[in-house]
Amino acid sequence: MGKKICVYAICKNEAKHIKRWIESVKEADYIAVLDTGSEDESVELLKSYNVIVEQKIISPWRFDVARNESMKLIPPDTDICVCVDLDECFEKGWREKLESCWKENTKRARYRYTWNFLEDGREGFVFFADKIHSYGDFYWKYPVHEVLCSNLSNYEVTLAKGVQLNHYADHKKSRGQYLKLLEMSVEENPEDDRNVHYLGREYMFHKEYEKAIETLKRHLTLKSAVWDKERCASLRYIGNSYKILKNYEEAIKYYRLAILECPNNREPYYDLAFLFYERKKYLECASVLEAMLNIKERDLSYISMPNCWDESVYDLLALCYYYLNDKKRALKNSEFAISMNPTSQRLLNNHKIYEKM
DSSP states (O other), X not given: OOOOEEEEEEESSOHHHHHHHHHHHTTSSEEEEEESOOOSSHHHHHHHTTOXXXXXXXXXXXXXXXXXXXXXXXXXXXSEEEEOOTTEEEOTTHHHHHHHHOXXXXXXXXXXXEOOBOTTSOBXXXXXXXXXXXXXXXXXXXXXXXXXXXXXXXXXXXXXXXXXXXXXXXXXXXXXXXXXXXXXXHHHOTTOHHHHHHHHHHHHHTTOHHHHHHHHHHHHXXXXXXXXXXXXXXXXXXXXXXXXXXXXXXXHHHHHXXXXXXXXXXXXXXXXXXXXXXXXXXXXXXXXXXXXXXXXOOOOSTTOOGGGTSTHXXXXXXXXXXXXXXXXXXXXXXXXXXHHOTTOHHHHHHHHHHHTO
């Protein structure tokens, strides 16, 4: 007997996304949406598609409260709950693939998630997400960058092979509220390493580099901060902040510490190499990039940077070897870069320059 599946979401002024979203989630038995104060046609549109809709203003605003309220709309006979934002779309056939992996003891599923796409249509950030869960066993926590939590002491998580969710971000939306919500989150849970990391990163995004450095260094001191990839990211962001502050010695130090933390992740190598390139230290840059290319397996976590796995690495290497007057290596790496992005006019033009060396 098949499982009953409900897709649920929160919504505010998402009318332009609704038709595409409905098309992507219509394989579910139920679709439930909590509208948190739309001033466009979102509610009317959703109702026209027979979506379960209720409206509620969340004040003061918190994502966890809104999502927990949206969970109340899920029918009680639901077996699998699927949280999908309205700017996200499943690729067709997701239901069958999800059901096939969902066993009797399964409580949660992970699936492949593409957070963004590059201008030429290629994938950008790709990682595994886990917002699919059983009914009644989970709740949302944290004002922003909210996560699913459970009172279950131990439960089975499955990998939903073949399930693909794509995110089509609305870049016109402001992320200005994130900083205050993250500060609130850290104030509520000062020892929560995840939120301290996110707050430090947010300070960096807001160009508050001294605050970013201080906060990210505190993240590294927390006893619960044991995930090497997130520690590596904090070290990289500290390096990035020092670089912008023109403290290059400290930037290099923290990039090297990031490499020591995660020697099998390309990201810290690339950051260090790019700093060397900007400082016109082409031999050092090439050396770091060559070491980086020995890492063959991409880690699918949210910290994995797309430019560490596309033509950017070979493009930068080709430029280094050009400035080092090494025509053979410049051409070789230029050819690799072009093979990965054959429509780039800049890469093609650079290759012609290398041929004339």
